[in-house]
Amino acid sequence: MKTQVAIIGAGPSGLLLGHLLRQAGVDCVVVERASPDYVLGRIRAGVLETVTTDLMTRLGIDARMQAEGLVEAGFNLATNDRLIRIDITALTGRHVMVYGQTELTRDLMDAAPDRDLTVIYEAGDVALHALESDAPFVTYSKDGETHRIDAAFIAGCDGFHGPSRKAIPASAVREFERVYPFGWLGILADVPPCHDELIYANTDAGFALASMRSKTRSRYYIQVPLTDRVENWSEERLWDELAARFDPISDHQVTRGPALEMSIAPLRSYVFETMRHGRLFLAGDSAHIVPPTGAKGLNLAASDVAYLSDALIAHFRDRDDAALEGYQDKALARIWKAERFSWYLTKLMHRFPEDGAFEHRMQAAELDYVASSEAMQTAIAENYVGLPL
Template sequence: MKTQVAIIGAGPSGLLLGHLLKQAGVECVVVERQSRDYVLGRIRAGVLETVTTGLMTKLGIDSRMNAEGLIEQGFNLATNDRLIRIDITALTGKHVTVYGQTELTRDLMDAAPERGLEIVFEAKDVAIHGVEGDAPCLTFVKDGVEQRLDCAFVAGCDGFHGPSRKAIPASAVREYSQEYPFGWLGILADVPPCHDELIYANTDRGFALASMRSKTRSRYYIQVPLTDRIEDWSEDRLWDELAVRFDPISSHGVTRGKALEMSIAPLRSYVFETMRHERLFLAGDSAHIVPPTGAKGLNLAASDVAYLSDALIAFFTGGDEDGLAGYEARALARIWKAERFSWQLTKLMHRFPEDGAFEHRMQAAELDYVASSTAMQTAIAENYVGLPL
């Protein structure tokens, strides 16, 4: 097999990149370790910035997103007894769209056959070769047979645990990491949301988030110690805790239902600054992880893809190498700003184990300032809705 760009990973970043390249006449193949059903079974975020929805519109794969996505013009920061609404549309003239990452991935997969985007699922033992020369390739095993995919460039869109980042030699690595001393216990259920907009709550009992995937599907999280296990939490216990935190401040109160999914996820901030090594490029979670506070993960992947697709298209259609040379710097400038916002919002809204009465008073003072300051609300809204490319 031979192509111009070999893309590892059939998540949103890999599929977006593949569609953008094919639309411009650049040949590419997407190689995915898991099955289609496995990829579509992963539950992920659902708040889309205009950079992400704009790429879907550019591709003409936005009809279901436009029909089913919820337009969010504001969101809320909360304390125990009050909501602070951030009116993102009034403050920025923009909005975000609530549309599940799983649904966006499904739309991209469904559009692939008619647009000639080849996706190789269940490609095992993917390995990257020759990126320091002018003829890189991938090898992998499909249906028990080893395959080889020759290419000009490799795009690693294979997430935090994929092979792409690991293929970069240690001497070239620049990485930064921050682990958080708690996790998020989440529940997804087919119940109406407790409030018409998202609520990020800082309470005496810890952080909690009330969000939605649609008008009939809700996603909730609470902060839990890293020592907690999913077996420690029954559905009833979690619903009880959510009711205590959200019933006093939400419009509709928490509606209980059978969990479609429950899980505990640790939180980390991570940036792998070596986003290009010769003919290998990284995009999305292979290069960076953000805490889910602020909903930046998928949207950062989309901005990476916007930069990388422009660079690759300019190279193959006009021989311009400037975009390739500048990709890493352009992507990192936006990544670090989003990392800062997610880190700052996480610090503001969570109870850290080492914090005492002074730190809690500082959080309360900061939230009180946000409530009374248009300038503070504007800064939060600009970051939440997504900084310009």
């Protein structure tokens, strides 16, 4: 098989890139190791910046998102007994939308056949070859046979554990990482949210988050040690902990229900600065990971895709390679700003094991300053709603 761009990974970043290229008449093929059901089974965040919603609108795949998504004009930072509302619409003139990543991925999947976007699922042993040549190619196995895709470029949208990043030789790699000494224990349930907007809470017991996927589906998290296990937590125990933290400050209090999913997610900040190697370009989680504080993961992937799709389209349509040459620097400039904001919120709202009374006082002072300063609230709102492309 021959194509212009081979895309590795059929998560939201790979599918977004594929749709944008096909809309512009660029041939591409998406290769995914997992099944469609497995891809849709990944429970992820659901706060969308305008960079992401604008791409869906540009593609004309936004009808369900516009109908079912919840427009959020603000969010809240909280101490034990106080809510600090960040009015992002009043401060920036923009808003975010709550719409699950699973639903966005489903919309992109469902639109693929009608948009002539070829997606090959359950492709095993995916490998990238000849990246430094003018004729890179991808091999994979399916139905007992080995297949080959020849392409002009390869886009690695296959996440942290995919083969794309690993195909870059160690001598060319620049990477930076901060692993946090705690994780998030999360529960997803079909219950109404306890508050009409998200709450990030810094409590004596540690961080907690009250969020929603819809008006009838809620997602909660609490900070737990990295040594903790889901098996140590019953649903009743977790609901008790959430009620203790959110009932005093929320509008509606915590409604309990059977868990659709419970898991513990580790937190890390990670940047793989080598986003281009020869004819390979990385986008999304293959190049960077942010802690979920700040809801930047999917949105940062979308901004990578916006830059990369425009650059590839300019190459094939206009024979202009300036944007391809500048892709890495342009993407990294936005990536590091998002990493900074996610790191800032994580440091502000969590209890770190090494911190003592002084650090806790510093957090309290910072939150008190945020509560009284429109300038601080504006800076937080600008970063939360998404910096311009």
